[in-house]
């Protein structure tokens with residue numbers, strides 16, 4: 484099973500996303516069971532945000548993690564940009580801590596950049612670390628120029644991760660952002676690693692190369708997509724699933740190793756960018 488180290492803690496490289504969970508009461512039990520199946524299969528990271536269902540996802544996470552040892556989990560939450568200020572951040576954080584039923588987050592992310600000056604957010608994040616409400620902080624949807632601005636600030640280099648969109652069909656960050664992050668030993672948290680189940684285009688789901696490689700490994704194409712995001716070190720992927728079976732398959736996907744021929748086939752089919760791309764976001 485592949486691993487990634489964030490803030491000095493080594494974790495299984497597949498975690499659990501929670502966007503859009505908790506929205507439908509009829510699906511709640513399945514969504515809880517899916518998170519629990521992922522944790523039982525070995526996942527330790529659960530990623531949520533105050534934005535998701537306006538706290539509904541956080542409250543579902545609370546119920547899902549209740550049977551587990553909190554100390555073994557690595558909980559990530561995110562603050563909305565408009566709340567990432569000296570005045571509002573702690574209030575958001577306290578509300579999220581209460582929703583999730585914990586007294587600290589392992590990692591607290593700025594969900595994306597807004598109008599609050601970065602220095603104000605960094606300074607407030609540092610205060611929250613000192614108070615013990617978060618163990619570390621990071622950012623999301625940051626491109627190279629955002630990181631450079633961040634690193635130039637006092638304590639800006641205390642940022643321990645950047646969460647960005649990354650999957651076989653969205654390789655833009657490989658041109659410059661990923662190399663810059665690797666040079667700074669900043670882990671990537673890959674969001675939407677399954678291209679949201681390929682629900683929009685279906686392009687990946689019907690791809691012959693993906694299907695062949697999946698068959699080679701007696702795996703599903705989603706496991707191949709997920710394993711591909713983890714083919715190089717320093718990446719944590721956080722697929723979301725409301726199905727216990729999918730959640731288990733996702734954790735198991737981190738053991739899938741590609742041959743060099745398979746990696747070449749995938750690279751030929753889903754080419755790496757050859758120029759700077761605007762940062763893709765969802």
Ligand SMILES: NC(=O)c1ccc[n+]([C@@H]2O[C@H](COP(=O)([O-])OP(=O)(O)OC[C@H]3O[C@@H](n4cnc5c(N)ncnc54)[C@H](OP(=O)(O)O)[C@@H]3O)[C@@H](O)[C@H]2O)c1
Pocket residue numbers: 499500501502503530531594623624646647673674675676677678679680681682703705706721722723724725726728729730732733765
């Ligand atoms: N920081 C940000 O701005 C940001 C933005 C987007 C997402 N995120 C985070 O990243 C997480 C993941 O991204 P996402 O939810 O957008 O999309 P995703 O994880 O790429 O895809 C989720 C979709 O894939 C399906 N799926 C999951 N596992 C599967 C499997 N093994 N086989 C077949 N289908 C499978 C799910 O359906 P089932 O439920 O039926 O399994 C769901 O429809 C989010 O939940 C959130 O925590 C962060």
